[in-house]
Amino acid sequence: MKVKGIHYRSLWWDRTAQVLCIIDQRALPHVFRVQPVATLDDFVQAICQMRVRGAPLIGATAAYGLALAMRLDSSNEALERAHTMLNETRPTAVNLRWALERCRSALQPLPPGGRAAAALNLAHEIADEDVAINRRIGEHGAALIRDIASRKPPGMPVNLLTHCNAGWLATVDWGTATSPIYQAHDAGVPVHVWVDETRPRNQGALTAWELGSHGIPHTYVADNAGGHLMQHGQVDMVITGTDRTTRTGDVCNKIGTYLKALAAHDNGVPFFVALPSPTIDWTMGDGVGGIEIEERGGEEVTHVQGRAGDGAVATVQVTPDGTTVANPAFDVTPGRLVTGLITERGICAATEAGLAALFPERAAA
Numbered sequence: 001m002k003v004k005g006i007h008y009r010s011l012w013w014d015r016t017a018q019v020l021c022i023i024d025q026r027a028l029p030h031v032f033r034v035q036p037v038a039t040l041d042d043f044v045q046a047i048c049q050m051r052v053r054g055a056p057l058i059g060a061t062a063a064y065g066l067a068l069a070m071r072l073d074s075s076n077e078a079l080e081r082a083h084t085m086l087n088e089t090r091p092t093a094v095n096l097r098w099a100l101e102r103c104r105s106a107l108q109p110l111p112p113g114g115r116a117a118a119a120l121n122l123a124h125e126i127a128d129e130d131v132a133i134n135r136r137i138g139e140h141g142a143a144l145i146r147d148i149a150s151r152k153p154p155g156m157p158v159n160l161l162t163h164c165n166a167g168w169l170a171t172v173d174w175g176t177a178t179s180p181i182y183q184a185h186d187a188g189v190p191v192h193v194w195v196d197e198t199r200p201r202n203q204g205a206l207t208a209w210e211l212g213s214h215g216i217p218h219t220y221v222a223d224n225a226g227g228h229l230m231q232h233g234q235v236d237m238v239i240t241g242t243d244r245t246t247r248t249g250d251v252c253n254k255i256g257t258y259l260k261a262l263a264a265h266d267n268g269v270p271f272f273v274a275l276p277s278p279t280i281d282w283t284m285g286d287g288v289g290g291i292e293i294e295e296r297g298g299e300e301v302t303h304v305q306g307r308a309g310d311g312a313v314a315t316v317q318v319t320p321d322g323t324t325v326a327n328p329a330f331d332v333t334p335g336r337l338v339t340g341l342i343t344e345r346g347i348c349a350a351t352e353a354g355l356a357a358l359f360p361e362r363a364a365a
């Protein structure tokens with residue numbers, strides 16, 4: 001998508017320097033900073049520190065990390081070591097595991113001398129596939145938005161609410177939850193987006209930055225505002241992303257998503273989840289009981305980062321010294337609260353039968 005009129009992906013391969021370029025998302029929305037990532041340690045740090053974040057982007061980044069590790073040492077031991085180190089960076093988003101397994105199983109049978117080139121090709125393939133998947137999610141989701149628009153007085157915007165950043169920054173391009181919004185807007189459907197701030201890390205600010213760059217009308221709201229907006233008929237549809245969805249349709253996403261789903265259910269507001277197929281965990285049936293929820297550092301809760309009056313980016317403490325905090329980063333919305341899953345193959349019910357009908361080959365495996 002575009003930044004000041006120039007098209008960017010959230011990562012790209014620099015052929016001259018032979019490094020991966022990423023956008024440091026810790027600095028956004030205030031500073032647009034591109035960084036090279038070259039060594040395995042750099043990749044591990046980039047994911048752990050959330051310079052890159054969002055389930056599909058973490059997966060694609062890890063594939064490049066494995067590829068660059070293979071350039072230095074392509075032995076079986078080095079492959080296992082890189083796989084383990086990258087796999088341990090973040091526990092919840094299943095795309096990380098999916099991408100690493102895909103790379104490892106393709107590389108293991110190859111002679112070590114052929115691994116580095118094959119791994120880089122595979123990383124490019126995973127990145128390109130992500131873009132294609134998200135584009136198709138956008139086409140299916142935009143049809144839902146058009147349908148809502150057709151039932152409103154002409155010119156009245158469709159009001160969408162989204163949580164966290166499931167935008168192009170969280171993927172390689174387009175985003176998942178935002179792809180339908182971008183495509184509806186580009187097709188001339190009037191839209192307006194309520195953007196949840198998404199404490200503690202305020203990924204909503206990334207969404208606001210993206211939407212603003214694309215000229216999409218939006219309003220930034222505190223996380224607690226969604227229920228009120230829904231009670232007053234100001235939300236036509238909720239659309240979020242997901243970090244892992246079970247084969248039974250339970251949706252794990254950024255902390256606070258579950259509360260939005262409950263409010264949507266209580267108010268008869270459709271709650272859709274944009275779901276690329278690599279985010280489906282076919283091994284898991286019970287999301288609430290089974291998915292490991294990442295517990296992050298307490299300073300994300302006790303402190304906030306923002307731009308100070310002098311223009312410098314600063315971090316300030318909001319709680320009393322020594323306050324005990326907990327910081328679960330994700331929650332699980334049971335499939336029964338989800339109106340539908342928007343995948344690259346179409347929209348289905350958030351149930352085992354719904355997903356199996358769209359992905360019969362995966363469900364059978």
Ligand code: MRU
Binds near residue numbers: 163175242
């Ligand atoms: O902790 P983050 O910022 O990596 O969490 C991201 C989310 O929860 C997104 O909603 C999810 O990855 C879907 S991204 C297309």
